Ligand SMILES: [Zn+2]
């Protein structure tokens with residue numbers, strides 16, 4: 797979807813609101829496709845002293861499998877949009893990923909939302925940021941139960957300790 801900006805391109809202080817939903821269900825994450833719901837984005841583009849600044853937020857609910865504890869989860873996520881739109885990318889070498897070129901007088905909303913979304917995603921898909929994961933000793937999900945293995949020394953450290961003691 798293109799957002800027409802011809803009305804504000806030459807008018808400092810003017811702004812144009814936007815609201816859209818983008819389909820990112822083809823976005824692969826490891827072995828899964830967790831973005832099954834539409835990704836909603838809204839905000840505005842404002843001409844700030846001649847610079848077109850897009851601000852807003854992106855939100856959706858992802859349905860994934862946790863990389864750490866292997867549990868299926870639904871998680872609402874929200875990312876801020878804060879990018880600059882330029883008529884042309886003049887300095888290719890210092891190309892900033894948060895700067896997007898215009899298509900004529902328009903912003904390509906889908907491209908921007910997709911890029912901002914991908915850049916904000918963590919490299920791991922987790923049910924929560926502080927997921928405790930599975931115990932490597934007994935396989936219990938440590939988010940829900942504790943186990944006694946934790947108190948024992950990791951076998952690798954135990955071996956190291958033995959070496960050091962010799
Ligand atoms: Zn987890």
Ligand SMILES: [Zn+2]
Nearest residue numbers: 931934943945
């Ligand atoms: Zn355990």
